[in-house]
Amino acid sequence: MLVNRRTLRIEWGQCDPAGIVFYPQYFIIFDTSTGWLFERTGLSPRAMRLKYGIVGIPVVDVGATFRAPCRFDDEVIVESQVSEWGRSSFTVRHRILTNGNLALEGFEKRVWAAPHPECAGAIQAQPIPAEIIASLSDPTGVTTVGNKAASEN
């Protein structure tokens, strides 16, 4: 699978009075990291929504295990990859490392979701396009769907 790596700094406002990251902040990092992983297809999040007529890729199941705290000013590496493809759902695995050690790992199970054809405001799971699967399954990151500069972020 294609692994997307981001280098981030832990910011003051992400930390709590114990001086460590307030844990819901990690899910914000997961969410944006999934966005950047999917950008490796060569499509921005908005372009992907337009091209395939989806409203998004909402989360249905999520979890994380915390091994060591991250602190203000720490530089962390976030590694994200799809760990499992279903027909209309998939699981993204995230690992966050500080100083080469695993601080936490987690997952997001998400659904490829289009507007429901009959029920306004509701969504309906759709089969994930084969080219998206192919692109994010290619460990070299060469296989892209769009032509956006697919730089790591």
Place this chain on the structure above:
Amino acid sequence: MLVNRRTLRIEWGQCDPAGIVFYPQYFIIFDTSTGWLFERTGLSPRAMRLKYGIVGIPVVDVGATFRAPCRFDDEVIVESQVSEWGRSSFTVRHRILTNGNLALEGFEKRVWAAPHPECAGAIQAQPIPAEIIASLSDPTGVTTVGNKAASEN
């Protein structure tokens, strides 16, 4: 003017490593407090959007002055009122008190905004309905537009 008062507790996740509220959190409190002030009209935020065809009341100008920090577990009182009515804009003044002392005060200048009739995605300022002005100008809170139980929150 009608003053809406809310009693809140400062939560762990709102505070930073210095043990005090991370200042952008106060603007989240301002935003929700404006919501609860407008609920004193007897209309929920969603009902108000439906009744008047507005997309919301976006902020155009905002500011705050911080006098004393609020800390984890502090009980604070938030007092909110419209301090000025324009034709299609208005200013809400917020004061946050701890132990009877003013911790901070600020304001949000907002616009009564409907979808632009010609430009998709854009908005257009609209005159504020007279009954909304009347309701939020009545210090007793008796003058309501809708019939929702207008309890303080």
Place this chain on the structure above:
Amino acid sequence: MLVNRRTLRIEWGQCDPAGIVFYPQYFIIFDTSTGWLFERTGLSPRAMRLKYGIVGIPVVDVGATFRAPCRFDDEVIVESQVSEWGRSSFTVRHRILTNGNLALEGFEKRVWAAPHPECAGAIQAQPIPAEIIASLSDPTGVTTVGNKAASEN
């Protein structure tokens, strides 16, 4: 077990462009709901830290399953209870309901953590005091450790 119930309104700033709650926001709700559950012991979060010399109850494992979205202006009920007691860790189960239906459920596994006696900045798990377990295991909520008015929130 004692179940703590909170009634909350979903606020504008908790929702995303799809009009539903941005999922990391639910973990902020979980975190504050655990705080209010423990307040049913009669001790505020700060008082509990002082009385037992703990730095907090950090999360080591967390998860959630989303069944139906919550939207702006929805009134939700959050039900929180300890579902399992270990020696120095425990699991809090949270359920969020809208209109009587389960929107999501999740858990937080947390540790009763004191400062490490030898390693500055580090923490050490401690046995959970029996009276805390007794108080939060009493479904009537009558068994309190402190004398703070233990109202639901």
Place this chain on the structure above:
Amino acid sequence: MLVNRRTLRIEWGQCDPAGIVFYPQYFIIFDTSTGWLFERTGLSPRAMRLKYGIVGIPVVDVGATFRAPCRFDDEVIVESQVSEWGRSSFTVRHRILTNGNLALEGFEKRVWAAPHPECAGAIQAQPIPAEIIASLSDPTGVTTVGNKAASEN
């Protein structure tokens, strides 16, 4: 003055149901942008705290004027610079641009704050070190206090 420029993408979780950035999120961007501006001195936030014995640079006054909305997936440029130096306080001016147009501008007035020598938990304003002023006043960014790679972020 030295201007620090950051290029950011507006993320899904920063936007509200109107599809535009929820305004308190801009203050989180201001806060981190001030952090990166001060990193141009060659000192990380943590190194600066250690070197000068300060607890931080808390905000005392803040404001923003919103001219055009930023939307999900927009690329924005944040320009930050000190606009005024006082003895122990200073003002940082932030401008956020999309597609070359000014979306919003704002300021943060902050204090150079050390722990109060007599009152535990309180802070005391201190004179800003001359070398910090010199470093952030040098438009070329060559004048650094520490030797950290002072790259733009």
